[in-house]
Amino acid sequence: MGEEVQVDAVVEEEVDGVEEVGGVLEEMGDVDGQVEAKEVEVRSWNSSFENGSGDGNFEDLVDVNVGCDIDDDIRGNFEGNVEVEVQSMSNESSDSVSSDSMFDVNVEGGNGRGLSDDEWESEHLVSGAESHEEDTDVKGYGSFATFVLPKSMLDFKWEVGTYFAEKQDILEAIKSYALDNGRNIHFVKNDKQIMRFKCVGAKGKCPWRLYCGYMKAVKTWQLRTILDNHTCSREFNLKLIDSKWLSKKIEKSIRENPTIKGVEIREKVQRKYNVGISRCMAYRAKNIAREQIDGSFKEQYKRLYNYAHELLDKNPSSTVKLKVEDVGGEVVFKRFYVCLKACKDSFKSCRPIIGLDGAFLKGKYGGELLTAVGRDGNEQMLPIAYCVVEVENKESWRWFLELLVYDLGGPEICSSFTFMSDQQKVILIIIL
Template sequence: MVFKSKSEFMQATRDYTIQWGRNILFSKNDKVRVKAVCKSEDCPWVVYCACNKQDGSWQIKTLVDSHTCPRWRKNRAATQTWTLSKLVPKLRKHPTMKHREVYDWFVRKCNVYLNSTCITRALKAARKIVEGDEIAQYGLVWDYANELLTSNPGSTVQVSVIPMPESPPLFDRFYVCIDACNRGFKAGCRPLIGLDGAFLKTLHGGQILTACRQDANNHILVIAYAIVSVKNKDNWKWFLELLHNDLGDYRENKWCFISDMQKGLIPAVQEVFPRVHHRFCVWHLWRNFSKQWSSTELKDMVWECARSRTTVEFNRNMNRVKLINQKAWEYLDKWPKDAWTKAHFSELPKVDNICNNACESFNAKIKHDRGKSILTLAEEVRRIIMKSIVDNRKKLENYQGILPPVQQSRLEAMTALSSHWAPQWSGDEKEELYEVHGWPTNMVVDLGKHTCSWMPCMHAISAIQDKNDKRAEDYCHDWLKMEAYRKTYCFNVNPVKGQDLWEKTPHPAPVPPPFKAKPGRPTKKRRRDKEEQPTGSKTKMKRKYNPIRCMYCSEIGHNKRSCAKKKATEAEEHARQLQLQLALVAPAAEGAAPEATTVPAEPNPAPSPTQTPTVIDISQCDSIPPTQETQQEQLTARPSKLKVIKGKARLQSSPKPIKAAPVAVSAETIKGTSSAIAKKLADFMTFVPTPTFKPPRKTDK
């Protein structure tokens, strides 16, 4: 077997021994020969390779391929260099591999068990090779900006640095607006721009600011993006000023914005775009509302108010909130009505979105990329934009229809609802005014004004069908038709060369901004609110469960067994039962006869065969009902003998009904039971004889 070089032979030998689970040692290693033996002393395995002086190749001269030593799962030949040589190609194909997946892959593929520290260090070094050095990429920002402008002429790329007197400049901000995205937005998209920001998961941190839009088929695409150090008013104002310069005058083009209430964003929009129509994301408004009021009814009322399409319906829902909670109504009433409810939205953007889902979807799409270095992140965003334009163009390339599929399905749903309404023409000359009858109220429709924003509603569709001159698709706005969709994607993003082929610029290379390392492991996930449910796998149970709720008092934090209120109630009930028992015993003790003198009975002679049987009578009247103190003494002492009355055996008639007083139960009262049961019954039971009660009888044997 011949090898090109000595390093190739040593690498092949190392792979072979790791695969078979044996530890080897290179006993000879010089310029002309290499010898490897097994570390076990009694094992005969050996391989010897020497250099061929004629062509410089290396050839195996001796090979004894038999092991007598046991197999080892852990191998010291699996160094970090060897681990990187296997992990880097795998990580290029699967960049989202996690720690456990790397461990399982080495066990399955290479039959070796690596420890956790080795995998962590190898994975970190492999990501640095695949994704690039985070610190070194800050110095290539100027070169990347120049290459992006060269490949995509007409784009806007701006780099902002902070000059330092005696050191390289510090990186501050980076803005990109590709020409294809700008021209496509102006050609066929509705003028509603979503603004949002997301944090970066790198060592130096930062934020990525984005401006997104939706096409005629509600597909999401980025107009511009920027990487800044922090989200504040200055950075938002700088981003919006550059965006304004790229898109043109907002009054002439009737631009509108939608965003959440981020720090510094609202005042920045008001300064750069005075009196512009600015909507708030209702989902973020609802989250802030839920932090103060946890009532499900109130939280649902926020969405009902936001979805109200008429001012009457909105005022009715707001009055319901006011009746439930005055402070909640004041919180909602302080926000501008044209910013979060459909009833007061402007008709200019021809879209009734109440949530900023476009930006949220894009942030979720680059969730993994936000953990990469700055230029790798910028390139991933550019590739996503380029791929989205191509995919959306091919998706509906052969589609036949006036409206895109999403808008067509929505129009069909409206058409189905229009069957519940009855139109009535008013008799005007243009045949445009209709009175539509239905529940809950009648509606007036003017087909000439197109006041249904961007698509005919169910009332307008019923009038259009009654008029029967055009299809409902013809009344839709041009921004919702396939022609506008094709205009949006008639531009393309040009490819960019690799990093090694970039042209060097004369600008001084900036350094990353300073950062303060926080204790502990760096966080990769955002802090979630207490109302949010934790995300998890579809096949594994979540580790967060519902809070424990007491079944007795309905409070959270304890169960029924440890409930303090339940214990207090039981103690009160026990005390009440004791008082009731004492109240029943006291009258019986007061009405009892005085204690009679005990006369010793003569010894009974042995019964003869002709003697009449003896009758034993247990009389209740001769015994005094014991009190609580005497009862305890009787339980501990031996009970006295029963009073025996001797006489002829005769059948007694049924006793006359006598009003019996309650008598406390003692061991003397209950016969035929064990002493333990009698003691227990005497502690908490009271014996109340009925009028027909007969004492137990017992005959002497």
């Protein structure tokens, strides 16, 4: 492909008239951009004039402005042979001077938007501020892929220029890489602009390094430098792994088996990833995973009022009581009583026998569950009412039974019922 350009030549020899020099630049590749070659040396051409004078030799510097297109994907320096056809015309007659010559031209392309080796290693992030247009700044970073966490990072190959949407994505990638490959990777620097990691395996002699920087113009993180070469062996204990991150890995196991023990979690992690974790880390990871699945206990207790109103809304004429107390200016849960309307009506067709019992709650905050059950005509158990209290004692049983008797029609009706308990002598004192 050839481009016609205007070449202005100024010759300092004594030549009659002013010469116009035209040139044709033939490209040696597919280029698309703006290139400027300022000094091109044009050596000797022969000239014959109308007066029949002898040949003249000229040697001087010619300023050449070259305009051509360079592909956005091509950056850097270009060096090669450029063929220029030069024609010289005198003012006097139709005699002309022409010369074809081949010479070497160093063409410097681009505007420095590519990242050199020094820029990759530098901690000073260049964000394209040299450009006067914002869109030019964004294009200066090039087109690179955005990181997507794969299912497994075993023998993963890092690529320079990869984008990370968030800082957390880098941490997730590094921890997954360390866990799957058994590499003991540590933080070297971690701030708002720079993140550096290194492998401390082989007693700190492993050359593996990774450096990411924040790109202000595109508001994202980018992998700037990677020395992806490990000379260390696989390690069993990894310090980069923590319980919060590990909880995401075992969340599926907790969903399948909520009662899984910490020892089983340790064995499962060791078999799957070939790394070891402490007993405390296993229990902390389990608790965090359960909180992610079921929600926080504190947040659930805060919504007890909403739960009570929802029960009354869906079960009209039911009885729901919530008792709290003020401790140091904070509202603290104490007791919760529920007797649904359907259960009260169903008890009318049951035998006049009520069983009372209590059980420990094994949740994070403990407590006691008090229940009252009956037996219907089909010899099936019918729950009448239940209550959650802080502890099983005389006061809590009194509070529960008073509400139960009121829901069943009062003392006169309940006096004909038979109450059974599991050696709860305190109940006899309250009833009698």
